[in-house]
Amino acid sequence: MSTTQSQKPASLNKFEKIKAEKDGLDVKDELEKFAQIGWEAMEKSDLEHRLKWVGVFYRPVTPGKFMLRMRTPSGILSSDQLRVLAEIVQRYGTDGSADITTRQNIQLRGVRLEDIPDIFRRLDEVEMTSMQSGMDNVRNITGSPVAGIDGSELIDTRELVQKVQDMITNNGEGNYAFTNLPRKFNIAIEGGRDNSVHAEINDIAFVPAYKNGELGFNVLVGGFFSAKRCEGAIPLNAWVPPNDDVVDLCRAILSVFRDNGARANRQKSRLMWLIDELGMDKFRSMVEQEFGRTLEIAAEKDEIDWEKRDCIGVNKQKQPSLNYVGLHVPVGRLYAQDMFDLARLAEVYGSCEVRLTVEQNVIIPNILDDNLQDFLTEPLLEKFAISPQPLERALVSCTGSQFCNFALVETKNRASMLAKQLDAELEIPNPVRIHWTGCPNSCGQPQVADIGLMGTKVRKDGKMVEGVDLYMGGKVGKDAQLGTCVHKGIPCDELNTVLSRILIESFAAKPK
Ligand code: SRM
Ligand code: SF4
Numbered sequence: 001m002s003t004t005q006s007q008k009p010a011s012l013n014k015f016e017k018i019k020a021e022k023d024g025l026d027v028k029d030e031l032e033k034f035a036q037i038g039w040e041a042m043e044k045s046d047l048e049h050r051l052k053w054v055g056v057f058y059r060p061v062t063p064g065k066f067m068l069r070m071r072t073p074s075g076i077l078s079s080d081q082l083r084v085l086a087e088i089v090q091r092y093g094t095d096g097s098a099d100i101t102t103r104q105n106i107q108l109r110g111v112r113l114e115d116i117p118d119i120f121r122r123l124d125e126v127e128m129t130s131m132q133s134g135m136d137n138v139r140n141i142t143g144s145p146v147a148g149i150d151g152s153e154l155i156d157t158r159e160l161v162q163k164v165q166d167m168i169t170n171n172g173e174g175n176y177a178f179t180n181l182p183r184k185f186n187i188a189i190e191g192g193r194d195n196s197v198h199a200e201i202n203d204i205a206f207v208p209a210y211k212n213g214e215l216g217f218n219v220l221v222g223g224f225f226s227a228k229r230c231e232g233a234i235p236l237n238a239w240v241p242p243n244d245d246v247v248d249l250c251r252a253i254l255s256v257f258r259d260n261g262a263r264a265n266r267q268k269s270r271l272m273w274l275i276d277e278l279g280m281d282k283f284r285s286m287v288e289q290e291f292g293r294t295l296e297i298a299a300e301k302d303e304i305d306w307e308k309r310d311c312i313g314v315n316k317q318k319q320p321s322l323n324y325v326g327l328h329v330p331v332g333r334l335y336a337q338d339m340f341d342l343a344r345l346a347e348v349y350g351s352c353e354v355r356l357t358v359e360q361n362v363i364i365p366n367i368l369d370d371n372l373q374d375f376l377t378e379p380l381l382e383k384f385a386i387s388p389q390p391l392e393r394a395l396v397s398c399t400g401s402q403f404c405n406f407a408l409v410e411t412k413n414r415a416s417m418l419a420k421q422l423d424a425e426l427e428i429p430n431p432v433r434i435h436w437t438g439c440p441n442s443c444g445q446p447q448v449a450d451i452g453l454m455g456t457k458v459r460k461d462g463k464m465v466e467g468v469d470l471y472m473g474g475k476v477g478k479d480a481q482l483g484t485c486v487h488k489g490i491p492c493d494e495l496n497t498v499l500s501r502i503l504i505e506s507f508a509a510k511p512k
Pocket of ligand 1: 057059067069099100101102103104105106107133134139140183184186201223224225226227270397398399403404405406441442443444445
């Protein structure tokens with residue numbers, strides 16, 4: 001019997017009780033009813049929690065205007081899919097927008113509950129799903145944003161990412177086998193040399209590695225961020241070939257987590273806590289048992305030996321005469337017209353495909369050399385630049401107080417304004433990766449940044465004001481390392497001065 005079933009109800013946390021009363025996925029069959037009765041008449045636990053199982057997020061900051069979190073495996077969207085998403089947010093006028101997320105995904109804003117059944121039908125028509133994208137489910141599965149087009153790629157992971165998603169979500173329909181995990185769960189499959197997915201911050205990460213001359217993946221487990229604890233992923237000491245073993249191993253690890261993960265204290269229920277409790281050897285042998293065959297031990301080294309690329313600008317593809325162009329989308333925010341424009345550019349110049357990155361930017365692949373010059377004169381590139389200023393270029397920001405009720409500070413607007421100001425004031429030789437996150441949940445990943453800013457409240461002149469804790473030392477790409485907090489409680493109105501000094505002292509910036 002699993003620990004889950006054997007635990008007494010009294011030891012379960014609030015969310016476990018909600019899940020035990022009714023599985024989150026059950027709301028899928030009630031959406032028509034909810035649309036008719038309206039959100040005000042819904043039972044609180046359905047409204048605030050269970051709807052997240054189908055990707056619909058009640059926003060207490062904007063009651064009645066929901067957020068819809070999609071699944072975008074490897075960040076790949078067709079122009080038809082993007083156009084449907086644009087049409088959805090367009091109907092909400094100025095309330096409607098979308099955000100590219102730090103998991104290479106897209107979230108729609110302003111959505112009305114009464115429209116959800118119709119929206120889901122339209123998503124179905126273009127083979128998109130938002131299933132199991134929130135709460136105690138596996139989040140969007142990330143892969144290299146240049147999979148299949150990168151000349152230095154080792155493994156094209158697109159199909160594998162899709163297969164893992166299909167296994168977990170039952171081809172996007174919803175899968176009760178994995179809708180009651182002890183906590184959220186992140187999976188990344190890297191096929192390139194530059195660790196584009198931030199492997200180290202995922203509960204499971206596959207990184208390319210040669211074993212006896214064969215290319216496959218070493219497997220890392222347990223990486224996560226939370227307000228209480230942040231850990232880099234550690235080796236499972238396993239190697240798998242790039243085939244269905246990847247899917248089976250994800251299934252096995254998820255099953256061990258589901259059946260044995262802690263469900264009493266929500267602050268101690270991510271996968272790493274289970275690995276701590278069992279010890280890696282025991283955990284690995286339980287995974288092996290679920291896997292149903294012997295796990296090969298890890299290859300001696302992995303092939304992550306490049307610095308991380310941001311993919312912005314014009315880049316040659318592995319296919320002759322073709323290019324991919326990375327456009328910088330300031331803090332990932334898109335409006336309906338932007339989405340229509342991107343879809344059109346992908347159709348006119350590319351192959352009807354658009355890709356999203358974990359840096360919250362967009363790539364348009366498959367542009368012929370002959371079409372490149374015309375593409376580069378498109379007006380959209382004035383808004384979404386191909387050679388932005390050094391700070392703007394590498395800026396990432398979580399949602400913040402505009403829409404997120406956990407937020408201690410406003411993030412996206414402040415992040416953009418500050419980056420613009422500092423770019424104007426300083427000559428900065430190289431991009432400096434600044435990541436903003438509105439609270440200790442770390443959705444904006446401040447620990448992977450050169451400079452990470454985590455929202456907090458600070459006392460200044462006898463008043464509580466918005467401030468940040470400052471992180472430094474995050475390293476991405478090869479030898480990735482998490483940054484740590486080096487300065488606590490900086491009021492936001494002092495940030496220009498503080499960042500200016502850091503940029504001059506540590507990043508060779510010079511006043512203009
Ligand atoms: Fe996150 C909860 C937004 C990536 C750690 N995250 C939330 C919620 C759902 C809270 C809420 O209900 O309001 C936020 C929704 C706000 C909104 O309206 O957008 C939210 N998280 C985001 C996004 C949109 C940030 C962004 O602007 O890009 C990212 C969506 C990714 C996606 O497409 O699924 C997002 N969140 C992350 C990441 C980064 C990553 O995965 O690389 C992390 C840290 C990594 C990790 O999870 O290990 C992250 N989010 C959290 C946590 C802390 C988890 C924990 O174990 O304690 C919470 C709170 C929770 O789960 O209790 C949280
Ligand atoms: Fe919201 Fe905090 Fe996540 Fe930012 S870090 S999106 S403020 S939960």
